Amino acid sequence: MSSDTPDGRTVDESTDDPLIQTEIDAEPSPSRDAERTETIVRTKDLSVYYGDDRALDDVTFEIPENRVTAMIGPSGCGKSTFLRSINRMNDRIDAARVEGDLYFHGKNVYDDDVDPVALRRKIGQVFQAPNPFPKSIYDNVAYGLRVQGTDEDVDLDDAVERALRGAALWDEVSDQLDESGLDLSGGQQQRLCIARAIATDPEVILMDEPTSALDPVAASKIEDLIDELVDEYTVIIVTHNMQQAARISDKTAVFLTGGELVEFDDTATIFEDPTDPRVEDYITGKFG
Amino acid sequence: MSTKREELFADVDLSQEKLLNRLFHGLLAAASLFGLVMLALLLLDVLWESSQALLTFDIDIGQFLTGTSSSRAEQAGFGASILASIWLMVLTAVLAFFIAVGCAIYLVEYAPRNRVTRLIEANLANLAGVPSIVYGLLVLALIVNDAGLGSVILAGAIALALLIVPIIIVASIESIRAVPSSVRDGSYAMGATKWQTIRKVVLPQAMPGILTGTILALARAIGETAPLIMVGTLLHATRYPMGPLSDFSAMPTQIYNWTYQADRMFNGLAALGIVVLLVALIALYVLAGYLRRRYETEGGTISNV
Numbered sequence: 147m148s149s150d151t152p153d154g155r156t157v158d159e160s161t162d163d164p165l166i167q168t169e170i171d172a173e174p175s176p177s178r179d180a181e182r183t184e185t186i187v188r189t190k191d192l193s194v195y196y197g198d199d200r201a202l203d204d205v206t207f208e209i210p211e212n213r214v215t216a217m218i219g220p221s222g223c224g225k226s227t228f229l230r231s232i233n234r235m236n237d238r239i240d241a242a243r244v245e246g247d248l249y250f251h252g253k254n255v256y257d258d259d260v261d262p263v264a265l266r267r268k269i270g271q272v273f274q275a276p277n278p279f280p281k282s283i284y285d286n287v288a289y290g291l292r293v294q295g296t297d298e299d300v301d302l303d304d305a306v307e308r309a310l311r312g313a314a315l316w317d318e319v320s321d322q323l324d325e326s327g328l329d330l331s332g333g334q335q336q337r338l339c340i341a342r343a344i345a346t347d348p349e350v351i352l353m354d355e356p357t358s359a360l361d362p363v364a365a366s367k368i369e370d371l372i373d374e375l376v377d378e379y380t381v382i383i384v385t386h387n388m389q390q391a392a393r394i395s396d397k398t399a400v401f402l403t404g405g406e407l408v409e410f411d412d413t414a415t416i417f418e419d420p421t422d423p424r425v426e427d428y429i430t431g432k433f434g
Numbered sequence: 435m436s437t438k439r440e441e442l443f444a445d446v447d448l449s450q451e452k453l454l455n456r457l458f459h460g461l462l463a464a465a466s467l468f469g470l471v472m473l474a475l476l477l478l479d480v481l482w483e484s485s486q487a488l489l490t491f492d493i494d495i496g497q498f499l500t501g502t503s504s505s506r507a508e509q510a511g512f513g514a515s516i517l518a519s520i521w522l523m524v525l526t527a528v529l530a531f532f533i534a535v536g537c538a539i540y541l542v543e544y545a546p547r548n549r550v551t552r553l554i555e556a557n558l559a560n561l562a563g564v565p566s567i568v569y570g571l572l573v574l575a576l577i578v579n580d581a582g583l584g585s586v587i588l589a590g591a592i593a594l595a596l597l598i599v600p601i602i603i604v605a606s607i608e609s610i611r612a613v614p615s616s617v618r619d620g621s622y623a624m625g626a627t628k629w630q631t632i633r634k635v636v637l638p639q640a641m642p643g644i645l646t647g648t649i650l651a652l653a654r655a656i657g658e659t660a661p662l663i664m665v666g667t668l669l670h671a672t673r674y675p676m677g678p679l680s681d682f683s684a685m686p687t688q689i690y691n692w693t694y695q696a697d698r699m700f701n702g703l704a705a706l707g708i709v710v711l712l713v714a715l716i717a718l719y720v721l722a723g724y725l726r727r728r729y730e731t732e733g734g735t736i737s738n739v
């Protein structure tokens with residue numbers, strides 16, 4: 147559980163680790179500036195229960211600012227649950243109960259004086275299945291600004307264009323902004339949802355398997371996008387795709403069944419030299 | 435080879451099952467046809483009666499559609515009743531719509547999930563089945579007499595609204611529930627409040643279904659006779675209603691009053707009145723169908739009443 151590991155990892159392209167070469171074929175993610183960044187989200191003994199079933203088991207770790215942090219692990223190990231507990235979307239599930247602490251910029255978001263609505267205005271989310279509103283493309287992107295009441299302060303047209311450019315969608319939809327967001331393809335819809343999330347300039351963007359429903363071309367567009375987003379945002383992404391985690395993330399957290407966080411480290415370390423044998427088994431596909 | 439094939443299924447005897455199949459097929463078809471045949475007979479009868487009336491009595495259609503009723507059949511028209519029905523429908527729609535939609539939103543989005551809520555929801559369907567005359571009696575006692583409103587259009591509208599509120603609530607609940615939770619999640623995750631989510635995402639998507647339900651409920655209300663009789667209507671609508679506080683006789687009550695007059699011509703007028711009422715009904719159904727088709731393709735879910 148050491149986020150204290152110095153970030154100065156070096157990833158040798160010509161590594162002779164057979165794991166990387168043959169089984170995963172991962173391109174090492176480009177090392178972002180080696181200097182350490184601030185922690186933006188920190189959990190301490192975070193457990194989440196659905197009724198009597200525990201979905202997350204005493205998770206403790208720190209997520210760095212302006213980095214991509216990937217969550218991997220077998221189905222049902224609590225990745226989505228963890229993501230939802232960051233922006234308190236778990237509040238919407240009657241059976242869900244959270245124990246332990248989750249700090250955002252040092253403030254426990256489960257304190258009584260934290261309004262989840264305010265929290266979610268700083269932490270955006272992109273869901274596993276694209277869920278655009280049945281509104282025009284323009285209104286979809288403007289939605290956040292409108293509900294947050296900032297549409298008066300900014301040039302709305304400008305903000306919509308900027309968000310759509312940011313999500314690499316502008317060129318495809320610039321002449322059909324009045325058409326329904328539901329008429330776009332699945333990949334375009336997912337980028338629309340990303341545009342919607344970044345339009346309001348949140349600090350953190352949570353992504354739950356954002357490319358699982360997409361073809362490789364659309365997926366790689368979104369990966370490129372994530373790479374650009376971390377200049378301004380912190381990205382926390384759940385993925386089932388090992389190569390994707392290896393390609394785009396700086397840090398990787400591995401959850402295993404039962405909601406246990408078994409290892410958290412630099413992505414290169416996780417994929418090349420994991421401490422826990424179960425992690426190696428999972429990554430190489432022997433497990434989970 | 436061929437004999438072998440023929441023998442392959444020889445041990446399976448299906449003749450009995452097939453006979454049963456055909457028997458039930460026939461029975462079910464007959465049962466559905468029965469309804470259709472009765473409907474067709476009814477329509478034919480109405481059309482026959484009204485055409486007979488037009489031939490036998492010298493009825494001026496224009497005067498019939500615009501004039502007021504009269505105790506003398508030759509001068510009686512349906513216009514005042516048509517106008518009264520329009521007033522009734524508008525008032526009923528306004529009264530029932532806001533109460534019903536507000537109630538549906540509360541039940542789906544705000545009410546705690548407990549036994550009381552479930553009990554209320556389960557009994558809405560029962561409420562929709564209460565005989566309409568009961569609502570008429572209620573309004574007669576509370577509004578017409580106790581509150582002293584008198585037998586006016588507003589009182590009739592209140593009775594009809596009470597009658598259709600449960601129907602609209604049920605349709606609205608279904609439409610609101612049908613809005614996928616993923617879309618709500620999308621809204622909440624953007625930092626929208628509950629009311630913002632309801633107003634900007636849930637209601638727009640549920641509205642086609644709510645409107646369809648409302649119109650179908652109005653189609654039920656427009657033909658209701660018993661509650662209006664309880665509230666009290668004119669024997670002959672001899673004056674055009676000028677507003678919610680006018681006395682009145684709506685289409686169904688005027689038709690009813692015409693049918694038991696001694697003068698045979700009144701019976702003819704009643705037949706014509708039924709045609710007008712049917713046309714209004716069909717217009718409402720067409721409107722509901724149009725709304726349903728128009729929005730069905732746009733992801734909104736439409737429910738049936």
Ligand SMILES: Nc1ncnc2c1ncn2[C@@H]1O[C@H](COP(=O)(O)OP(=O)(O)OP(=O)(O)O)[C@@H](O)[C@H]1O
Pocket residue numbers: 196201219220221222223224225226227228239241
């Ligand atoms: N709304 C819910 N109500 C009850 N139990 C739930 C709910 N959501 C998740 N769970 C349970 O919590 C556990 C973790 O679920 P979660 O969705 O977080 O897994 P996940 O790691 O995201 O899985 P996947 O990779 O399949 O998306 C599972 O056992 C699941 O059955």
Ligand SMILES: [Mg+2]
Pocket residue numbers: 225226227354
């Ligand atoms: Mg998940």
